[in-house]
Every structure is written in C-alpha cells, then in structure tokens.
Amino acid sequence: MAIRQQLDDDVKAALLAGESMRVETLRGLKSAILYADVAAKKRDSGGIPDHEVLAVLAKEAKKRQESADLYVKGGRQELADKELAEKAIIYKYLPEQMSDEALGALVDEVIKDQGAEGVQAMGKVIGAVKSKAGNTADGSKIAQFVKERLGA
DSSP states (O other), rough: OHHHHHHHHHHHHHHHOOOOOHHHHHHHHHHHHHHHHHHHTTTTOSSOOHHHHHHHHHHHHHHHHHHHHEEEHHTHHHHHHHHHHHHHHHTTTSOOOOOOOHHHHHHHHHHHHHOOOSSSGHHHHHHHHHHGGGSSSSSHHHHHHHHHHOOO
C-alpha cells in the first residue's frame, strides 16, 4: 500500500480511537508531504514518488529528535518526551533502521573501495554511504561512524 494511503487510513483510525497526539502527528506529516508536492510542482500529477515521501518522513523524524535534544538541554523533559513520541510514530512508516554493525561494515566497505584516508575524504565517504544506505540509516550516525574510521 502506498505511504499516502496508509497515512490517510491511519488518520481515520486515530480519529475514531480518539488518539489526539497521533492524529496531530499524522496530519503534520501529510502537510509536510503536501508541501514537498507543491515545492516539486507535482501536486497535480499525483505528488512526489514514495521514495521521496520516505525522505520527507526521515527529515521530519530528524526534526523531532533535534527538538527533543534541545528540550532536554533546556530542562523541559515533558516536551522532549512528546517530540520523541512523535518520532516513534513517524518511524513506523520508515524502513527498518540499519544496525550499528551493518552500518559500520558499510562504512568500512566504502572507505576500502574509495581508498579514502584522512579528514578531506569525509564528504565523499558520507555521500557514498548515504546513497547506499538510503533511508535505513541516520545521517548523523553515518557521519559519526565515518569520522571515527577516518580518525577525524
């Protein structure tokens, strides 16, 4: 089933169940996807494809994590918990995340293939790992692994 249809069905189910936070989160996701449709000028042609929808959802999940981190630093744990709960809802629509071991192996493989050494190669390695991993790995985690491997 297409992601958009799944979101629509889940909004209806959440409305019927009275889950206000879930409804609010899903409507926000639908809004972000609609905004991406308009920005890509594909609103009238059925919208952006599913792989781009997944990228929008991953971006929204990242926003929630960043907000939660800021709330924790500011001593507002209840707001951080709300952001993390929204992130958990979003993750249900994303592909399963790559394990640390698998991500480390992928980073090692890309470094070996490119013969990368030193800090100056970080950008190329991160880009290659991101393209291979797609939405199954978080960009900050990829950067962390590459930085560790290249000794930056």
